[in-house]
Amino acid sequence: MQELMNMIHRMIIESLGLEDHYDSHMNSLAYSIRFSNYYKDTLDGRINLALPSHKDPNYISIICPHNVEGLEVKAVDGQWMQTIPMTNSFTVLVGEAFKAWTNGRLYAPTHRVKLNSGIEKRYAVVFSTIPNITNDIICAPKELIDEQHPLLFKPFKYYDYVKFRFSDEGERVDDALKTYCGV
Template identity: 45%
Template sequence: MGSETPLRLPVIDFSKEELKPGTEEWESVKSQVRKALEEYGCFEALFNKVPAELRKGIVGAMEELFELPLQTKLRNVSKKPFHGYVGQYPQAPLYESMGIDDANISQNVDSLTSVLWPQGNPIFRVMKYKGPQTTDTQLGLHPHTDKNIVTILYQNQVDGLEVKTKDGEWINVKLSPDSFVVMIGDSLYAWANGLLYSAYHRVMMTGNEARYSAGLFSIPKAGYMIKAPEELIDEQHPLLFRPFDHVEFLKFYYTEAGQRESALKTYCGV
């Protein structure tokens, strides 16, 4: 009896030179992205244009960042819940993360680096999952859906990310050095009126090596109401969620009621 082929995320190649708006290749990739987000809520994006030296530098900078003393890391604060330093939680002892709000604005990055390295540091949401120092598999981060619009993740070559399918099976995500994970969150799921899939995912760790990942999270500004467009609502697709403010939803999510299953449905489901 032959063994079944392991499940894997769709792989979409963004490296081709002919991938330009209006081309056949562009339309093909658009179709692949839509299908992947409808079925899996995420995909592996292959992009081989990032130099190996830069990739190595990113991972090295993350290692250096998390080696800072805890008191220094605690200076990474944010008014938004879980947007600054996160760690030291008994429920997820292997997990640490740090983040910069509006990381596309250089002064925000400069502000964080000046707080963490007052004497300056020419190198610069990053996450670390400690190796559990055992061959037993241990939880690195509990199953959850992202609450933002879109997440793009890059990791070192230590696996651990798992994504849950609609059928309840877990896909062990194994990435090449040229790959990124693109995943939608609950905010885009609500905006699309459920036509896309917001996948549960978790991190499971084994062995001695730490897993480092860097994530770019697109997040609506406070006060912006997430609302499904009229053209996505009809008899076959009735409205699933009332309009909501993402930041207010985040505040709810970190309450006892928000930690139960289907936080989005509990918060603003129709």
Template identity: 40%
Template sequence: MENLITGQSNPKPHHHRRHGAKHFSSARSARTGADAMQLPRIDFSGVDPSAPGAGTWSAVRAQVMEALTTVGCFDAQYPALAPEQRAALFDGAVRPLFALPVDAKRRNYYGADKPFHGYLGDIPGYESLAIVDGTKLELVRDFAGLMWPDGGSNDGFCNAVHGAASRIFELEEAVRRMVMEGLGVAKYHDALRASTWHLFRMSEYQAPHAAEKTVRFGSHQDTNLLSIVCQHEVEGLEVQTRDGERVLVKPSPTSLVVMVGQALRAWTNDRLYAPFHRITVGGDATRYSAMLFSVPNFQIQAPGELVDDEHPPRFKPHDNNDYIRFCVSEDGARHEDKLKAFCGV
């Protein structure tokens, strides 16, 4: 099969030996050092996503590349998603969504072959719902129609979710373009964009009603290209840097967390770092988040420009869906760095 992004042929992937950095292992969260550190903070107030190259674009691109090659994520100061728009999303849409009966939420289902596209509720203290192509208003309306068949809450929900998802998508696309430019492979941007879809996921992490923090979603690396995380008022996202340091990401009404996934790590031939991260919560306040995941709909293979003597091939070409299936398999569960185990060279 020809790769839609690089124009190269793709042999089937092979499993490889275990290799990877040690990730979070404790069942409960110790605070040692996590509160003291911060993610790189990058100001996008001077960036117009519709005008690449204008304003502070070049300076911000340099900061983005530094952050994604070293830490694998950053805190984007992004005033385009206004505080009132966040409030409409979380208070007017996300909270009412999770207040629905479980039977209603289970209608968020995309078929047995796509088990992670919709409702997730098998992890204690955690629930999540998602909209495939949630940046498209008609698909947000379809989702709302499933949740509220009588139509009573549809308009407000749709406006809040689509408005926020659209703003977050603009940031994701700007960062994705900056990465292509920063690596000198901007010519692939349009083809990659055309072969990428987006999942908008809303999650609830129940309060443990205890001072000690409890893990609600365990340590993992995202499998997609880029993840954009919009936190509400309650902290909980912990990111592990390349050198093993932990960072507790403090919520802010003007910021979004941008994170590299394994698909982009592979496509860039390991130039970018996909960090381990987890969610812990404590106290009496429930945590909510909304996330936009950009997902590849193409075979993952690094462009020839990113492979040379200094950067030999790190991963075999592979289908991202095959990789996801490996991640949730019994074999995949034994590995820390699942990408290297699945298709590492």
């Protein structure tokens, strides 16, 4: 999984023309794995949610859904799209740290887990990249800032942002990243 995650980071960095930043970016990463067990226990109107809508604060999440439906991603137009798990496949989501690092060039989607009537539980393995604890400053490379792409987010410490993001104040705002460090 780490090799796959590194390949995804490399593809993104190269697609942005930032090959010179690859080594320093990769050296600033830590890896996380989480085993999730979702139950129907939250109601959002008439929709049974196992995990309410949210954005991931990290760089990237790779989700292995074990062929069980339920993950939905909100499109830019506001419509919820159900992901369809395929055998031996993963779902890759960009997080807010990568959105800030790329000066908004990557989109961090809102997503949720909704369990249909016939499903009571959903298991998933989530592998993520996060900034390492000793190098957690998120700052867009200067190459991604120009007249057409003005700076969107001030440099920030990731773990300070995560504290804000999951605070009462951070939970109340529509866009925690923009509220915390938006220009």
